[in-house]
Amino acid sequence: xxxxxxxxxxxxxxxxxxxxxxxxxxxxxxxxxxxxxxxxxxxxxxxxxxxxxxxxxxxxxxxxxxxxxxxxxxxxxxxxxxxxxxxxxxxxxxxxxxxxxxxxxxxxxxxxxxxxxxxxxxxxxxxxxxxxxxxxxxxxxxxxxxxxxxxxxxxxxxxxxxxxxxxxxxxxxxxxxxxxxxxxxxxxxxxxxxxxxxxxxxxxxxxxxxxx
Amino acid sequence: xxxxxxxxxxxxxxxxxxxxxxxxxxxxxxxxxxxxxxxxxxxxxxxxxxxxxxxxxxxxxxxxxxxxxxxxxxxxxxxxxxxxxxxxxxxxxxxxxxxxxxxxxxxxxxxxxxxxxxxxxxxxxxxxxxxxxxxxxxxxxxxxxxxxxxxxxxxxxxxxxxxxxxxxxxxxxxxxxxxxxxxxxxxxxxxxxxxxxxxxxxxxxxxxxxxx
Numbered sequence: 001x002x003x004x005x006x007x008x009x010x011x012x013x014x015x016x017x018x019x020x021x022x023x024x025x026x027x028x029x030x031x032x033x034x035x036x037x038x039x040x041x042x043x044x045x046x047x048x049x050x051x052x053x054x055x056x057x058x059x060x061x062x063x064x065x066x067x068x069x070x071x072x073x074x075x076x077x078x079x080x081x082x083x084x085x086x087x088x089x090x091x092x093x094x095x096x097x098x099x100x101x102x103x104x105x106x107x108x109x110x111x112x113x114x115x116x117x118x119x120x121x122x123x124x125x126x127x128x129x130x131x132x133x134x135x136x137x138x139x140x141x142x143x144x145x146x147x148x149x150x151x152x153x154x155x156x157x158x159x160x161x162x163x164x165x166x167x168x169x170x171x172x173x174x175x176x177x178x179x180x181x182x183x184x185x186x187x188x189x190x191x192x193x194x195x196x197x198x199x200x201x202x203x204x205x206x207x208x209x210x211x212x
Numbered sequence: 213x214x215x216x217x218x219x220x221x222x223x224x225x226x227x228x229x230x231x232x233x234x235x236x237x238x239x240x241x242x243x244x245x246x247x248x249x250x251x252x253x254x255x256x257x258x259x260x261x262x263x264x265x266x267x268x269x270x271x272x273x274x275x276x277x278x279x280x281x282x283x284x285x286x287x288x289x290x291x292x293x294x295x296x297x298x299x300x301x302x303x304x305x306x307x308x309x310x311x312x313x314x315x316x317x318x319x320x321x322x323x324x325x326x327x328x329x330x331x332x333x334x335x336x337x338x339x340x341x342x343x344x345x346x347x348x349x350x351x352x353x354x355x356x357x358x359x360x361x362x363x364x365x366x367x368x369x370x371x372x373x374x375x376x377x378x379x380x381x382x383x384x385x386x387x388x389x390x391x392x393x394x395x396x397x398x399x400x401x402x403x404x405x406x407x408x409x410x411x412x413x414x415x416x417x418x419x420x421x422x423x424x
Contacts, residue, residue: 066275070323071322098321099358102358102362103322107278110283110309114283114284133364134361142358143358146314147311149346149350
């Protein structure tokens with residue numbers, strides 16, 4: 001049976017969400033990118049747009065400028081504030097934007113309800129769980145309950161990659177023909193990517209392990 | 213024992229949230245008002261500011277202009293779109309902004325985490341439950357779980373008026389000296405208030421029953 005095209009996706013323009021966009025392209029009616037004023041968002045957002053154009057999927061960008069103004073996170077402060085080195089809890093804790101996934105998902109669910117859609121997808125994965133509390137499976141379950149209770153349509157939040165590693169995602173993407181030159185990951189937001197921040201290292205490792 | 217001043221509040225400038233602001237003023241460090249571009253918000257926001265100034269509580273306004281652009285709700289469309297008459301489900305359904313409380317609360321929780329606060333308060337009440345799914349006690353429980361799981365501080369969401377009627381809130385406010393001329397409720401956003409929309413009627417009834 002063909003799946004309905006009744007889903008929205010939270011799409012950053014990084015490799016995880018772009019892979020999910022291609023993976024579920026037949027189910028996705030709307031891609032939503034959030035611009036929270038970070039350096040790297042200015043590089044990621046054009047990648048999000050290009051992939052939506054390739055797939056013929058509607059793309060909206062929601063500005064969340066208040067985050068850079070009021071929230072504390074090195075991710076919102078600029079390249080010099082981003083730590084370099086391995087992707088571990090201590091190193092990356094400063095990059096956490098408080099409850100970012102909660103904020104993005106509630107807005108995406110509200111927008112999905114406005115458009116008559118039934119599901120919202122997000123591409124968090126197993127490698128995110130240790131550092132970001134709002135990427136864990138139990139968080140996704142809780143926000144799914146919020147979405148169901150808070151909407152007339154009983155919208156669901158789905159995280160199809162929650163038990164995959166980033167290498168698994170890269171393997172999946174390569175198998176379905178995702179062009180990773182059309183994604184952006186560096187948290188410093190430089191062009192070319194710095195290659196030193198944890199996000200660059202994690203990306204490079206996943207693509208290498210997946211045989212890219 | 214004195215309660216800690218460790219809470220943020222979602223403050224519209226209407227009678228419910230202004231009452232809660234005064235009621236819990238010794239616990240509230242930060243009041244957060246959301247500007248989602250509605251007519252009535254432009255009248256409510258100055259009332260929110262005036263009450264915070266009176267109480268010496270920090271006040272921030274978070275712009276959510278994307279709601280008026282992308283979300284469907286008569287509340288975001290202007291005075292002519294607001295229904296007149298009694299406050300019941302059918303009549304008020306068009307004023308629902310999809311998942312509004314979910315969006316406001318996740319942003320407030322993220323901001324609270326950025327500021328080292330431990331709680332976020334919202335003034336939804338029993339009269340809201342029938343119409344607005346994101347005002348019901350089970351919704352507040354679900355978003356509380358999201359806040360606890362999604363933050364390092366394990367922030368809680370509290371809705372102290374969830375089992376009170378609007379008349380109960382008015383009684384409570386009058387008892388503690390709230391000046392209701394410094395609140396605004398009309399969904400049409402006119403000055404003076406229209407007196408005909410359900411929000412005007414509900415306000416007038418609550419104040420009358422409370423003996424104002």
